[in-house]
Amino acid sequence: MSEAYRSLVELSDELAVINSASALLGWDQEVLLPRNGVEHRARQLAWMSGLSHRRWTGEEVGEWIASCESEFFGDGPEAANVREWRHDYERATALPVELVEEFAKTQSLAKVAWASARESSDFGQFAPFLTDLIELTRRKAEHWGGGGNLYDVLLDTYERGAKVADLDGLFGRYRDQLVPLVHEAVEGNRFDQARLLGDYPEEKQEALNREVAESIGFDFEAGRIDTAVHPFCSGMGPGDVRLTTRYDRTDFRKSLFGVLHETGHGLYEQGLPAEYYGQPVGQSVSLGVHESQSRLWENHVGRSPAFWEKWLGRAIEYFPGLSGVTVEEMVASVNQASLSHIRVDADEVTYDLHILLRYDLEKRIFAGELAVEDIPAAWNEEFERMFGERVKNDTEGCLQDIHWSMGIFGYFPTYTLGNLNASQLFAAAMNDSQVANGFDRAEYGPLLDWMRKRVHGQGRRLLPADLVERASGASVSENAHLTHLRKRYLER
Amino acid sequence: MSEAYRSLVELSDELAVINSASALLGWDQEVLLPRNGVEHRARQLAWMSGLSHRRWTGEEVGEWIASCESEFFGDGPEAANVREWRHDYERATALPVELVEEFAKTQSLAKVAWASARESSDFGQFAPFLTDLIELTRRKAEHWGGGGNLYDVLLDTYERGAKVADLDGLFGRYRDQLVPLVHEAVEGNRFDQARLLGDYPEEKQEALNREVAESIGFDFEAGRIDTAVHPFCSGMGPGDVRLTTRYDRTDFRKSLFGVLHETGHGLYEQGLPAEYYGQPVGQSVSLGVHESQSRLWENHVGRSPAFWEKWLGRAIEYFPGLSGVTVEEMVASVNQASLSHIRVDADEVTYDLHILLRYDLEKRIFAGELAVEDIPAAWNEEFERMFGERVKNDTEGCLQDIHWSMGIFGYFPTYTLGNLNASQLFAAAMNDSQVANGFDRAEYGPLLDWMRKRVHGQGRRLLPADLVERASGASVSENAHLTHLRKRYLER
Numbered sequence: 001m002s003e004a005y006r007s008l009v010e011l012s013d014e015l016a017v018i019n020s021a022s023a024l025l026g027w028d029q030e031v032l033l034p035r036n037g038v039e040h041r042a043r044q045l046a047w048m049s050g051l052s053h054r055r056w057t058g059e060e061v062g063e064w065i066a067s068c069e070s071e072f073f074g075d076g077p078e079a080a081n082v083r084e085w086r087h088d089y090e091r092a093t094a095l096p097v098e099l100v101e102e103f104a105k106t107q108s109l110a111k112v113a114w115a116s117a118r119e120s121s122d123f124g125q126f127a128p129f130l131t132d133l134i135e136l137t138r139r140k141a142e143h144w145g146g147g148g149n150l151y152d153v154l155l156d157t158y159e160r161g162a163k164v165a166d167l168d169g170l171f172g173r174y175r176d177q178l179v180p181l182v183h184e185a186v187e188g189n190r191f192d193q194a195r196l197l198g199d200y201p202e203e204k205q206e207a208l209n210r211e212v213a214e215s216i217g218f219d220f221e222a223g224r225i226d227t228a229v230h231p232f233c234s235g236m237g238p239g240d241v242r243l244t245t246r247y248d249r250t251d252f253r254k255s256l257f258g259v260l261h262e263t264g265h266g267l268y269e270q271g272l273p274a275e276y277y278g279q280p281v282g283q284s285v286s287l288g289v290h291e292s293q294s295r296l297w298e299n300h301v302g303r304s305p306a307f308w309e310k311w312l313g314r315a316i317e318y319f320p321g322l323s324g325v326t327v328e329e330m331v332a333s334v335n336q337a338s339l340s341h342i343r344v345d346a347d348e349v350t351y352d353l354h355i356l357l358r359y360d361l362e363k364r365i366f367a368g369e370l371a372v373e374d375i376p377a378a379w380n381e382e383f384e385r386m387f388g389e390r391v392k393n394d395t396e397g398c399l400q401d402i403h404w405s406m407g408i409f410g411y412f413p414t415y416t417l418g419n420l421n422a423s424q425l426f427a428a429a430m431n432d433s434q435v436a437n438g439f440d441r442a443e444y445g446p447l448l449d450w451m452r453k454r455v456h457g458q459g460r461r462l463l464p465a466d467l468v469e470r471a472s473g474a475s476v477s478e479n480a481h482l483t484h485l486r487k488r489y490l491e492r
Numbered sequence: 493m494s495e496a497y498r499s500l501v502e503l504s505d506e507l508a509v510i511n512s513a514s515a516l517l518g519w520d521q522e523v524l525l526p527r528n529g530v531e532h533r534a535r536q537l538a539w540m541s542g543l544s545h546r547r548w549t550g551e552e553v554g555e556w557i558a559s560c561e562s563e564f565f566g567d568g569p570e571a572a573n574v575r576e577w578r579h580d581y582e583r584a585t586a587l588p589v590e591l592v593e594e595f596a597k598t599q600s601l602a603k604v605a606w607a608s609a610r611e612s613s614d615f616g617q618f619a620p621f622l623t624d625l626i627e628l629t630r631r632k633a634e635h636w637g638g639g640g641n642l643y644d645v646l647l648d649t650y651e652r653g654a655k656v657a658d659l660d661g662l663f664g665r666y667r668d669q670l671v672p673l674v675h676e677a678v679e680g681n682r683f684d685q686a687r688l689l690g691d692y693p694e695e696k697q698e699a700l701n702r703e704v705a706e707s708i709g710f711d712f713e714a715g716r717i718d719t720a721v722h723p724f725c726s727g728m729g730p731g732d733v734r735l736t737t738r739y740d741r742t743d744f745r746k747s748l749f750g751v752l753h754e755t756g757h758g759l760y761e762q763g764l765p766a767e768y769y770g771q772p773v774g775q776s777v778s779l780g781v782h783e784s785q786s787r788l789w790e791n792h793v794g795r796s797p798a799f800w801e802k803w804l805g806r807a808i809e810y811f812p813g814l815s816g817v818t819v820e821e822m823v824a825s826v827n828q829a830s831l832s833h834i835r836v837d838a839d840e841v842t843y844d845l846h847i848l849l850r851y852d853l854e855k856r857i858f859a860g861e862l863a864v865e866d867i868p869a870a871w872n873e874e875f876e877r878m879f880g881e882r883v884k885n886d887t888e889g890c891l892q893d894i895h896w897s898m899g900i901f902g903y904f905p906t907y908t909l910g911n912l913n914a915s916q917l918f919a920a921a922m923n924d925s926q927v928a929n930g931f932d933r934a935e936y937g938p939l940l941d942w943m944r945k946r947v948h949g950q951g952r953r954l955l956p957a958d959l960v961e962r963a964s965g966a967s968v969s970e971n972a973h974l975t976h977l978r979k980r981y982l983e984r
Contacts, residue, residue, distance in 0.1 A: 017539045020532065021513060028516060036714040036731030040512065044729070047509045222528040237536070239528030 002071055004064035005078065008085055009279060011061065015052050016278035020237035022048045027242055030228045057093045065089055077281045080461040084280030087160070094143040103136045107407050114405030121395040123376050126405070131372045133407040134365060141366070151366040154410030159288045159417060161463040164363060167413060174420070174478035175356050178349075179386055181482070185337035185349050185489035196333055198321040200252035208252070208318045209245065209259040212311065216297060217448045218243075218263050219270055231258050233265035233294075238277055241269040252319060253334060260302040264294035267448060271456025286464035287411070289455065291418025292425055296451070299348050300426045301444060303334045303488065310442035335488050339387050341396045349485050352419055353386045358401075358412040366409070421468050423481035425455065428472035494563055496556040497570065500577060501771060503553065507544050508770030512729035514540045519734055522720045549585045557581055569773045572953040576772030579652070586635040595628045599899050606897030613887040615868050618897070623864045625899040626857060633858070643858040646902030650779045651909060653955040656855060659905060666912070666970035667848050670841075671878055673974065677829035677841050677981035688825055690813040692744040700744070700810045701737065701751040704803065708789060709940045710735075710755050711762055723750050725757035725786075730769055733761040744811060745826060752794040756786035759940060763948025771951075778956035779903070781947065783910025784917055788943070791840050792918045793936060795826045795980065802934035827980050831879050833888045841977050844911055845878045850893075850904040858901070913960050915973035917947065920964035 022045055029041050055061075065085050072079040110129035117126035138150060145153035155162040206225075214220060221239075228244035235241045243262035248254045268290055276282030284290050301307055308330045316322045340346045343354035361378055364370035370378055379398040380391045391397035403411055429435045429450040438446040454471035462470065469475045514537055521533050557577050564571040602621035609618035630642060637645035647654040698717075706712060713731075720736035727733045735754035740746040760776055768774030776782050793799055800822045808814045832838045835846035853870055856862035862870055871890040872883045883889035895903055921927045921942040930938040946963035954962065961967045 014539070017532075017536050021517060021536045021540070024517060024520060025513060028520070032716065034712065034714050034716055034732050036711075037729065038731070040509075040729040040731055044509050044513045047506070048513070219528070220526065222526050224524065224526055237529065237532040239530070239532055240526050 001078075002067065004067040005071065005082075008061070008064050008068065008081070011055065012081075012085075012280075013278035015056060016237070018048055018052050020235075022052075023234050023236045027234050027236065030230070030232070031226050031244060053092060056089070061089060062093070075461075077276065077279075077461060080459075081276075081280050084460050088280070091144060091157075095140060096143070099136065099139060099143070103133075103140065103407060106132045106136060107405075110407070111402075111405045114399065114402070118395050118399040121393040121399065123394045123399060126399065127372050130375075130404060133404070134372065134409070137407055137409055138366065149367075151363050151410060154362075154366065155413060156410075158411045158414050159286045159464055160460075161465055162288070162413065162417070166465075167359070170420070170476070170478060171356055171359060171413075171416065174352070174416070174482070175386075177478065177482050178352060178356075178485075181485060181489070182337060182339070182350050182353060182386075183388065185485075186339055188490060189336050189338070191329065191332040191336055193333060193336065195329075196253070196322070196325070197250050198319065200249060200319055202247045202249065204318045205247055205252045205255045208315060209256055211314065212256065213243075213259055213263045213266075216260075216263060216267070216301065216444045218266055222270055223266055225259065225262075231262055233262040233269065235269035235272075238274050241266045252315070257298055257302055257334070261294040261298040264297035265290055267297070267451070268293040268456050271448075271452045273457050273459050276459055281459040281461050283460050285458065285460045285462070285467055287414035288417030288421055289464045289467060291414055292421035292468075293451065293455065295348075295418050295422040296426055300422060300484070301439075301447075303331070303348070304439075305331050306440050306442045337489055339389055341383075341387075341389070341391065342400055348419075349489050352416045355412050355416040357382050357386065359416070361398075362409050362412065417464075417476070420476050420478060420481045423484045424468060424472045424474070424476050425451070427480040427483070493570075494559065496559040497563065497574075500553070500556050500560065500573070503547065504573075504577075504772075505770035507548060508729070510540055510544050512727075514544075515726050515728045519726050519728065522722065522724070523718050523736060545584060548581070553581060554585070567953075569768065569771075569953060572951075573768075573771050573773050576952050580772070583636060583649075587632060588635070591628065591631060591635070595625075595632065595899060598624045598628060599897075602899070603894075603897045606891065606894070610887050610891040613885040613891065615886045615891060618891065619864050622867075622896060625896070626864065626901070629899055629901055630858065641859075643855050643902060646854075646858065647905065648902075650903045650906050651956055652778055652952075653957055654780070654905065654909070658957075659851070662912070662968070662970060663848055663851060663905075663908065666844070666908075666974070667878075669970065669974050670844060670848075670977075673977060673981070674829060674831070674842050674845060674878075675880065677977075678831055680982060681828050681830070683821065683824040683828055685825060685828065687821075688745070688814070688817070689742045690811070692741060692811055692813075694739045694741065696810045697739055697744045697747045700807060701748055703806070704748065705735075705751055705755045705758075708752075708755060708759070708793065708936045710758055714762055715758055717751060717754075723754055725754040725761065727761035727764075730766050733758045744807070749790055749794055749826070753786045753790040756789035757782055759789070759943070760785040760948050763940075763944045765949050765951050768951055773951040773953050775952050777950065777952045777954070777959055779906035780909030780913055781956045781959060783906055784913030784960075785943065785947065787840075787910050787914040788918055792914060792976070793931075793939075795823070795840070796931075797823050798932050798934045800826075829981055831881055833875075833879075833881070833883065834892055840911075841981050844908045847904050847908040849874050849878065851908070853890075854901050854904065909956075909968070912968050912970060912973045915976045916960060916964045916966070916968050917943070918976070919972040 025041060025044055025048070029038070033041055065082065068078075068082045069086065072082050106129065110126070110133055113129045114126050117123060137154070141150040141153040144157075149164055152163050155164070155167070210220075210225060213225065223241040223243070225243045225245060227246060229246060231243075231245050233241065233243045243259065243266050245255045245258040245262065268284055272284065273282055305327060308327045312322075312325070312327050312330050316325075335348070337347050337349045340350060343351070346354055357379070360382060361370060361375065364378070365372075365375075376394055376398050383389075383391050383397065403409075429447055430439065432446065432450060434446040435450050438444060455467065458467055458471075461467075465475065517533060517536055517540070521530070521537075525533055557574065560570075560574045561578065564574050598621065602618070602625055605621045606618050609615060629646070633642040633645040636649075641656055644655050647656070647659070702712075702717060705717065715733040715735070717735045717737060719738060721738060723735075723737045725733070725735045735751065735758050737747045737750040737754065760782055764776060765774055797819060800819045804814075804817070804819050804822050808817070827840070829839050829841045832842060835843070838846055849871070852874060853862060853867065856870070857864075857867075868886055868890050875881075875883050875889065895901075921939055922931065924938065924942060926938040927942050930936060947959065950959055950963075953959075957967060
């Protein structure tokens with residue numbers, strides 16, 4: 001092993017120590033920080049990310065990487081590390097400082113303008129800031145990408161190797177079948193959700209959630225669950241992975257499915273290869289694969305009949321008001337479709353319509369085919385085409401998400417990739433009879449082992465699409481997910 | 493203002509940002525960290541303290557300080573900063589790296605040996621490690637002090653400017669009067685503590701504690717109270733001061749007095765001058781003054797009749813089992829003396845006997861007058877002389893405290909200084925009629941204002957003894973505290 005490689009491993013490790021401290025500071029800010037501590041916390045975080053950036057963009061780092069590129073080939077972890085270091089180094093060094101600063105400044109102005117525009121459903125307030133952010137993002141993508149499709153460069157930020165050329169085909173086929181499926185699913189609804197509303201004390205929800213998370217494999221010696229307004233999962237370094245959730249006193253299912261979702265992320269983090277901590281090969285591979293794990297445990301596991309055969313009785317012990325509810329009713333209640341106009345409220349089957357709409361608009365924006373002032377009309381037209389309903393106003397339309405106000409473009413598609421990956425990985429895992437037998441008894445050790453070996457334990461060795469292909473035996477397609485949705489929503 | 497001074501302010505500020513992040517990591521370790529995250533947390537903390545140390549011990553720092561020393565004189569904040577920077581710089585740069593490393597290694601071995609020795613009450617197991625730690629501490633003190641009384645150098649680590657020559661007189665006079673006072677107080681006990689034991693649900697204790705802390709001035713927009721095995725208070729930077737406590741379900745007074753104590757520390761932290769954040773002048777002055785604030789609110793306020801006139805009714809609302817208890821009974825119950833052999837269980841009046849014993853031994857050890865193997869006999873003899881009882885075994889004798897196993901010598905006296913400072917500052921404050929009137933109505937705004945102005949807001953401008961002298965009008969003596977103890981324990 002060369003000196004250069006060892007230097008990169010050491011630096012990666014040191015930066016991981018810094019970044020994991022930042023992760024704790026960020027977690028604390030969402031969960032515990034007193035109001036008056038916010039300003040100082042921002043200083044701490046800025047100092048850490050500044051230091052981390054300066055260390056990683058040093059000239060010697062580029063030289064080390066170049067020298068390693070002629071040293072390692074093939075499929076080994078070293079070659080994978082070098083490939084990903086190169087990617088991260090190019091990304092970190094490509095942008096002029098002025099562009100980074102202008103972007104940050106515009107971001108904070110845009111976020112305020114967006115919040116106000118959303119409040120009053122007035123896209124015009126947000127439009128000039130969105131125009132600036134798109135222009136600055138375009139310049140960033142040009143620096144990063146050096147020609148080619150700009151939106152590809154943005155996709156690659158969140159999903160290494162993802163390309164419009166591939167997604168167009170995949171998403172197009174998916175969409176053609178999903179739109180009629182959603183409408184059929186909505187018509188098939190039979191369960192009255194009001195029947196399950198009641199009084200579910202928070203500490204009992206917490207106890208049930210913890211039991212469920214532990215039973216599917218979350219290690220509480222190496223993690224926690226806390227409360228936060230916006231639920232998330234964050235890895236704070238080896239042996240410390242933290243989830244958050246929020247509670248609705250009238251509906252225990254919200255926190256339960258929230259916890260199942262975040263536990264999916266948490267299991268991935270707890271399953272990363274510890275021996276490569278700090279190096280790319282020790283990190284999660286992409287958002288689209290991360291999301292596959294959260295969706296897998298939330299939807300494939302948590303909304304399955306076998307899961308409720310096991311857990312309904314326990315839920316009734318915690319919440320006696322549920323007695324009389326059957327497994328069939330519970331399963332029906334958690335697999336209901338509705339034409340929600342709001343992405344974050346959408347059910348499993350409708351959710352991707354929201355994403356496909358956003359993907360289409362973002363792609364057209366960065367291809368220069370859609371001007372900012374035309375976004376509301378394009379959004380509304382597309383929404384009506386898919387949902388068969390009209391958007392009430394921009395607050396419930398193109399102003400609903402925070403992402404664009406933060407200059408985040410190319411992120412949305414990873415949600416749909418997460419769903420497709422989840423179904424494809426799950427179907428492949430279920431071909432293993434041990435996994436399938438366990439699943440039928442709501443014992444998920446074999447399913448987790450399968451994911452640990454083929455997904456979690458792989459880190460960033462492969463590009464995400466290759467990882468899914470190798471794990472499932474085929475490149476990702478819409479088929480497994482459509483099969484899953486039909487079974488859940490139509491054959492009931 | 494010179495370039496050198498500005499550089500020092502900037503560096504101080506940057507190091508405060510790093511150190512405050514460390515404070516959060518340390519706090520989290522005591523309060524939340526999952527067991528498996530401990531190892532990585534140690535790496536994060538070591539990295540941060542290493543970086544902070546390297547930055548502060550750079551050669552340019554010494555040059556900046558030297559140049560500032562000829563720039564600033566007198567009483568201003570700049571001169572005080574320079575004086576304290578010089579002290580901190582000398583302390584940080586004086587030790588050879590090998591000595592620091594050997595000390596750290598010996599510390600971790602000694603801690604394990606101490607725990608085992610304490611378990612089996614076998615001083616012999618701990619003695620060789622204690623011998624090493626004392627020898628290494630002696631070498632450290634020689635590097636720091638450059639001649640003179642070694643124990644003075646150790647005292648100065650925790651209490652700037654404290655000297656054996658002063659403490660001998662102060663502690664000697666105090667001791668002569670305290671020993672008979674303790675015995676008289678113990679004989680005067682009339683209250684049966686068992687009467688107050690009951691069932692006090694944790695969430696009600698928490699609610700009462702919070703109400704009390706808020707009412708005496710703790711700002712919850714800029715702080716929190718959480719649960720930890722070993723209660724402490726830690727400032728995490730401007731706007732974020734965190735206390736911890738622990739709960740005994742059978743006795744609400746334990747967590748309440750714990751919170752009053754830590755709130756005293758917290759009020760000091762919240763009252764530091766924010767405009768000097770990061771600089772010495774923005775920091776607390778010493779352990780002995782910090783402890784004066786915790787003792788003040790715990791003992792002078794929390795154990796006073798006026799406090800219970802106000803709060804007993806509220807406590808009964810939270811804990812109906814208390815109804816029938818009178819203010820006189822409650823006050824008697826929280827001002828009881830007993831000859832506890834264990835320092836951490838000791839009451840206000842007995843506590844300092846434990847400290848005076850340790851001070852005497854430490855002083856003799858570093859004067860070369862007491863060999864390690866003679867410590868148990870010296871401890872036991874001294875204990876019997878003061879307490880009139882025999883030490884049962886070394887576990888309840890010279891092995892009871894963790895401090896020596898961590899190589900901490902010279903720290904104990906700050907507890908007694910805290911008590912003496914508290915009484916002297918309190919007596920001076922009560923000469924102000926607004927403070928006294930407020931106190932009699934259990935309204936502590938004027939008392940807090942008095943401390944804010946004369947203690948908290950002063951930071952490290954003065955040496956601690958000078959601060960107490962200037963705030964109270966006289967250098968610290970045993971008188972105010974003995975008067976206070978007599979009133980509380982004898983005139984009842």
